[in-house]
Amino acid sequence: MAPSFVINGGDFAAAIGKTSSGGRASSVYSEVQTSRIDYALPLPSVLTGPFKIVDGPASSAAGNPDGIASLFPNLFGQPSTMLMPTDGEHALDSGRKLKIGVVLSGGQAPGGHNVISGIFDYLQAHAKGSTVYGFRGGPAGIMKCKYVELTPDYIRPYRNQGGFDMICSGRDKIETPEQFKQAEETAVKLDLDGLVVIGGDDSNTNACLLAENFRSKNLKARVIGCPKTIDGDLKCKEVPTSFGFDTACKIYAEMIGNVMIDARSTGKYYHFVRLMGRAASHITLECALQTHPNITIIGEEVQQLIAELNEILAHDVVDEAGLWKKKLAEQSLQLFEFLPQAIQEQLMLERDPHGNVQVAKIETEKMLIQMVETELEKRKLEGSYKGQFKGQSHFFGYEGRCGLPTNFDSMYCYALGYAAAVLLHSGKTGLISSVGNLGAPVSEWTVGGTALTSLMDVERRHGKNKPVIKKAMVELEGAPFKKFASMREEWALKNRYISPGPIQFMGPGSDDVNHTLLLELGLVAA
């Protein structure tokens, strides 16, 4: 019998009628975990001396400003803000004690615990006697007023550790009038001065709605968001990356690099790898830049090709000589020529009743193996292929969401948490914690808050106007994609594999920042 494990966090014991002890106080730690607890986290220098808070100009919205203004009458137009070092007095009253809640929303991303310890440490240092409530199990914890009061001892074992288990996460949203009412009741009951919502695009939209709601009810509680998601699709000029992306990509890239060396050693298998992620392909693009696979499929590019094909098929004649291909943009043509013939044919022929290509959420890696098998079988019969093809599929997903955060994610999250506490301390609301200049040494990182309404657009959903922070997709004109596109032809045939190796916490490679961020910041040549 092949060896196996069963693992479940919370309710394995509960499921069989026993209670689990829970929490990390009862945990045994590995040597690496233990060493990470005491890893000294540097702060941006603006956070270590006296600073003033400088508001920018009035803000607008990413799209449909009138719509956003009507959805956020109290918050729309408020300025984003920056912390600036000053020679004078510290801007904030260190005598004031705050009561702050914090909640983790949605899927895990490495570094979440550090955001919380950043909030906690700021308040310990600058608003002594403050209280931090950790809402348990995501936004449901706010609605049900389920929380734990955080203490230095409670937080300590989670410092620089992966996972969200300090207070756990959940996927509930605060949406209905009843749910907003429950959140208000919790804010009043705990006498909250503020709430930090750590989450992705939807959760930060929700945070802003909560800020608007609290403000409209004249509650004193303010709300600040923090950008979290391994997918890397919550970013903009002021928020250069979401936390967790760096660690997750490095874990996947380690595994991909290992499989590449395996492939190089025997040539027996063709490895097909799928990675976790929804619509955006930032993870795949980053892992490709780290490892140089033979072929990489970037969903956004496929979408672009499909859009162009739809146009051509609707209006032009597809001639056998292939002259129609000249109507494709250069990048789309490059991709089309790259694809196996079977996929090319599927893109040209198989349409839904509306004439659109049918793209389902399927196990791409297994589909591709099958398509290649079919194609090679055909070529064998034709006598044009004599080789042996063995496909091996891989899916790397859950193992990347909860790894020990890299040095970068550890420091970035700590600064994000520190900044969120500063923003609450200064009475700000409806902002997302913003740490920038990330290609520079930590001491030079910038710190501020960005008006969440300025990131929003309006979408019509179920007959209602809904505010949304638009997901940042891979830009085909962006530096990371262009870098990839300029190299992939060489990678395809010349096996330029790179094996990044395991994430290091000390020594060479330990302070490296991911390619996507460096390219987007213009810090490496595209």
Next chain:
Amino acid sequence: MAPSFVINGGDFAAAIGKTSSGGRASSVYSEVQTSRIDYALPLPSVLTGPFKIVDGPASSAAGNPDGIASLFPNLFGQPSTMLMPTDGEHALDSGRKLKIGVVLSGGQAPGGHNVISGIFDYLQAHAKGSTVYGFRGGPAGIMKCKYVELTPDYIRPYRNQGGFDMICSGRDKIETPEQFKQAEETAVKLDLDGLVVIGGDDSNTNACLLAENFRSKNLKARVIGCPKTIDGDLKCKEVPTSFGFDTACKIYAEMIGNVMIDARSTGKYYHFVRLMGRAASHITLECALQTHPNITIIGEEVQQLIAELNEILAHDVVDEAGLWKKKLAEQSLQLFEFLPQAIQEQLMLERDPHGNVQVAKIETEKMLIQMVETELEKRKLEGSYKGQFKGQSHFFGYEGRCGLPTNFDSMYCYALGYAAAVLLHSGKTGLISSVGNLGAPVSEWTVGGTALTSLMDVERRHGKNKPVIKKAMVELEGAPFKKFASMREEWALKNRYISPGPIQFMGPGSDDVNHTLLLELGLVAA
């Protein structure tokens, strides 16, 4: 479309009719890979000063000595040997130039490149002007005389790197008279003084047959084996572990630890993990000791339980009250009670025509999920279960075979290679390179060679007597299993998860040795 990669080492380019450049000279390296090239490898102190070679007493065989004696008339009974430091002259003539071949046999294991660099560096240091031939693609490279002459520049990019791609591996065996003839021709053509076979149990048996054959034909070529396999099933008193096991287990344990933290953060999924490996469960046991999962299935224990059940079912009445269970050994009873009822029933009821339990090589992790689903569905109907069960399956395999070797595997392999070259230099043949005292600092490691015939038994295969080195299975009375058995009840309900984190090459945890080895050496309490 979900993002995907395609990766293939050698023949992706060839398959589409282009040639690949191949070799690592054309590779780009990650920062961690580069830093590993110059990692300074310490040697056991006996290898750094003058030593003498001390033979032990005449050896016998692990079983059926008469059978082994008749299969190895020239080698049977030869002593194992140890290197001992001496104040006098160095034992070996440094003026003598050697021509040595080396071959990688079977599946990849991290550290193989270091065995080769160990052989090379010894000869550079102590037999200047020697030549090392790397046979390409495994034993087939010997038979076809396909080789590359190794140089410092050729070897350099592979130092402390994973994979077998320096000369690649293969699974062919030298078995038929014609094949032995081909190997002889290569040995004569290249004027070989010796050959190092890096492989598992079968490959080392093959190495010994080759040594016997060369000796019987009065060829000067000697043959030395090296213990390789991530499965960890090639070991004995003199060879405490096979290389690659340490690295592979640490890579799998990193992933398992991450999944555990994920489980702890939401409790949404029950994770079922299967690991690479054949019959022996050393990898699973080691990973369990590193990570503490709720349930671990050790194949050897299941085999023991099945053997006992077979006896009971054949001779006793299985009463409903369960009195029959008293006939089970304590450990087997403990396991039986641990298993879900559905598996218990399958073990009791589903038998093949000979009355034996049917154990197939199946995707255990998916089977278990299905069985649990079925059982919980039943309980839901009965009203005894109200929860939600979501199983998530994982298979960790290929990503462990070619990782960057740990510091331990890097040093161990280098010493194994160095030792193999010493043994050839001193004219030994039919030995397996043996480095011991591995719990001590490297300087105190012992170095020698063990007579391969002393590890052998005879098996009847296809009507013929075949020599075999018996696979070392997990011993249910051994220290690693006993340690596990003493802790698993607590792990089951109390979620004592440990997350080992990524392999570190510097700082805390970087020089740790795996639990299995430390427990077997008696260096930690069982």
